[in-house]
Each structure stands twice: as C-alpha cells, then as structure tokens.
Amino acid sequence: MDVVATAALASAVSDAGGLGLIGGGYGDEAWLRKELSSVPPQTVGCGFITWSADPKLVEIALEHRPSVLFLSFGDAAPYIEPAHERGVPVVCQVHNLEQVRASVDLGADVICVQGGEAGGHGIGGRSTLTLVPETADLLADRAPGTLLLAAGGIADGRALAAVLALGADGALVGTRFWATTEAQAPATAKSIAVTLSGDQTRRTSVYDIVRDKAWPKRYTGRVFDNDFVHKWHGHEDELRANIAAAKQSFQDALADEDYHHANVIVGEAIGLVRSVRSAAEVVSDMANQAERIMRSQTHCPSSATERSNRT
Numbered sequence: 001m002d003v004v005a006t007a008a009l010a011s012a013v014s015d016a017g018g019l020g021l022i023g024g025g026y027g028d029e030a031w032l033r034k035e036l037s038s039v040p041p042q043t044v045g046c047g048f049i050t051w052s053a054d055p056k057l058v059e060i061a062l063e064h065r066p067s068v069l070f071l072s073f074g075d076a077a078p079y080i081e082p083a084h085e086r087g088v089p090v091v092c093q094v095h096n097l098e099q100v101r102a103s104v105d106l107g108a109d110v111i112c113v114q115g116g117e118a119g120g121h122g123i124g125g126r127s128t129l130t131l132v133p134e135t136a137d138l139l140a141d142r143a144p145g146t147l148l149l150a151a152g153g154i155a156d157g158r159a160l161a162a163v164l165a166l167g168a169d170g171a172l173v174g175t176r177f178w179a180t181t182e183a184q185a186p187a188t189a190k191s192i193a194v195t196l197s198g199d200q201t202r203r204t205s206v207y208d209i210v211r212d213k214a215w216p217k218r219y220t221g222r223v224f225d226n227d228f229v230h231k232w233h234g235h236e237d238e239l240r241a242n243i244a245a246a247k248q249s250f251q252d253a254l255a256d257e258d259y260h261h262a263n264v265i266v267g268e269a270i271g272l273v274r275s276v277r278s279a280a281e282v283v284s285d286m287a288n289q290a291e292r293i294m295r296s297q298t299h300c301p302s303s304a305t306e307r308s309n310r311t
C-alpha cells in the first residue's frame with residue numbers, strides 16, 4: 001500500500017502472525033532504505049508497482065532479504081530470477097486468468113488474484129468471489145505447488161473463511177490494514193473512512209491524472225467517491241484541460257486534510273470497517289472469527305446481535 005505500509009505497519013502484522021509488506025511502490029531510495037533498515041531480514045515482505053519499479057530499488061529490497069517480493073501491475077519477468085537467486089519467493093498480484101497463466105509460466109511462487117472490490121489500483125474486471133475458485137482450479141491442474149492468495153473485499157473473518165473455502169491458501173488485506181493505528185495515513189482520513197459504506201467507493205483515474213501518475217490506461221484505482229471524484233470522473237479531458245487549477249485545489253485539500261477533495265484510497269470493504277484498531281487486533285480477530293466459522297461449518301452470522309458484535 002504505497003507509502004502507507006511502512007516498516008511499522010508491516011512488522012506489526014508479522015509480529016501478530018500475518019506477513020506484513022512494506023509498500024515500496026511510491027517510495028524513493030532514502031525512504032526504502034530507512035524502512036528496510038528498521039526490520040530484520042526475512043520478517044516482512046516488500047512490494048513494488050512493477051510497471052514503474054526502479055530496478056535499483058528492487059535490488060536494494062532483495063539485498064535486505066525480504067520474506068517475499070510482491071509484484072503487481074505489469075511484467076514481473078525481470079525480477080523473478082534475481083529474487084530466486086537470493087532465495088526470496090515471488091508473489092505476483094494479478095487480475096484475471098490470462099495473467100495467472102502468465103505468472104505461473106514465469107515461475108511465481110505465489111499467485112495473488114485481486115477482485116475489483118479491492119482498494120487501490122487494479123483492472124477491476126473480475127470479482128473475488130469467482131476469480132478465486134477459477135484460479136484455484138487452474139492451479140490445481142497446472143501448478144499444484146503454487147500458493148494462492150485472494151485479494152479484494154477481505155476485511156473480517158467471514159471473508160477470510162469464504163476465500164479459504166473457495167480454494168485460497170490465504171488472503172491479502174489492504175483496506176482493513178489502512179484503517180489501523182500503525183498505517184501512515186492521516187487520522188482525519190481514517191476517521192472519515194470508518195463512517196463510509198462500500199457504496200461510497202468508485203474505481204477512477206482522476207487522482208492519477210491530478211497526481212501525474214502515468215498509470216497504463218487499463219488500471220483504475222478504487223477510492224472514496226468524494227466531491228472531487230464526482231466533479232471529474234467521466235470528465236477526464238476537462239480535468240486535463242484545467243489541470244493547473246485542479247492540482248492546486250488537490251494540493252490545498254491535502255494540506256487542509258479535506259478528504260472531500262483529497263484522495264482516500266479504500267476498497268468496498270471499508271463498509272465493514274467501523275473503527276481504527278491496532279494491526280495485531282485486526283490479525284487476531286480476523287483469524288479467530290475465520291477459525292470459528294470454519295470449525296462450526298455454519299453460515300456467517302446474520303442475527304442482529306451477532307452483527308453488532310462482529311467488528
């Protein structure tokens with residue numbers, strides 16, 4: 001999760017029994033070295049946005065021997081051999097079966113399939129509910145030793161149990177960890193986000209345009225569907241024509257912590273997040289709830305009482 005996922009968040013997740021990832025996507029060399037230096041080797045993973053990754057930064061991350069190299073959004077080929085030479089397993093996050101097949105052929109150790117519910121960037125054409133079992137079947141047939149992670153919409157133990165039942169070996173969780181005390185996101189943004197429903201998110205490119213992020217066209221990012229998005233989504237050419245003023249108003253909003261205009265990167269699962277908690281609480285609640293559900297083999301809770309207890 002770009003520079004939100006610092007060493008502090010990643011190590012809190014790993015300490016709690018998950019596997020935390022440092023988000024190297026938008027970080028520069030100084031930022032990456034600082035974050036890596038505060039965690040022992042092989043305790044957390046490190047992620048990159050593949051189409052924009054600086055090979056030198058990936059090399060710096062690999063020298064630190066992360067638990068995994070996590071690659072999303074583009075051609076992972078140049079990085080798989082260097083990672084394997086250092087004994088670092090590679091996770092490829094992908095969005096459809098064609099990309100699953102290509103990642104298996106490249107030698108990915110773990111495939112992470114992301115549904116369009118997810119917060120942040122993706123292709124958005126598939127939902128987690130169908131993509132996970134289809135991928136599980138494909139891997140069983142073609143690469144049974146390759147692990148499968150599900151991403152997109154997993155914010156509590158019900159969803160974790162669901163994706164395990166669908167054939168995943170684990171889950172990649174973004175939005176729920178964005179709303180933790182350790183995440184490097186402004187407290188004001190987190191406090192607004194925990195009041196949102198999943199209806200109040202949208203996939204769009206308007207923040208990439210205003211932030212000068214040259215994402216390839218097929219990628220959009222899911223964000224809080226705020227006033228800025230209402231104004232510009234569907235009017236991207238107009239936004240480009242008015243880019244100087246739009247940039248100024250975006251920068252002002254960031255400085256003022258005005259999240260009706262500045263971006264809040266969250267997925268549909270934000271509607272299940274009602275409080276900012278520690279990463280350790282999130283990991284243990286999610287795992288315990290999933291275990292309870294799977295042990296009892298009952299359907300997820302639906303009574304009003306259980307609903308009020310679930311967060």
Ligand SMILES: Cc1cc2nc3c(=O)[nH]c(=O)nc-3n(C[C@H](O)[C@H](O)[C@H](O)COP(=O)(O)O)c2cc1C
Nearest residue numbers: 001002025072118119120152153173174175265267
């Ligand atoms: C704030 C935020 C930033 C993200 N940044 C990145 C990123 O830099 N690189 C990446 O591979 N995925 C990024 N993602 C997407 C995650 O890898 C993951 O697919 C997604 O969070 C899973 O869905 P969920 O948000 O419903 O848990 C980001 C997600 C969020 C919420």
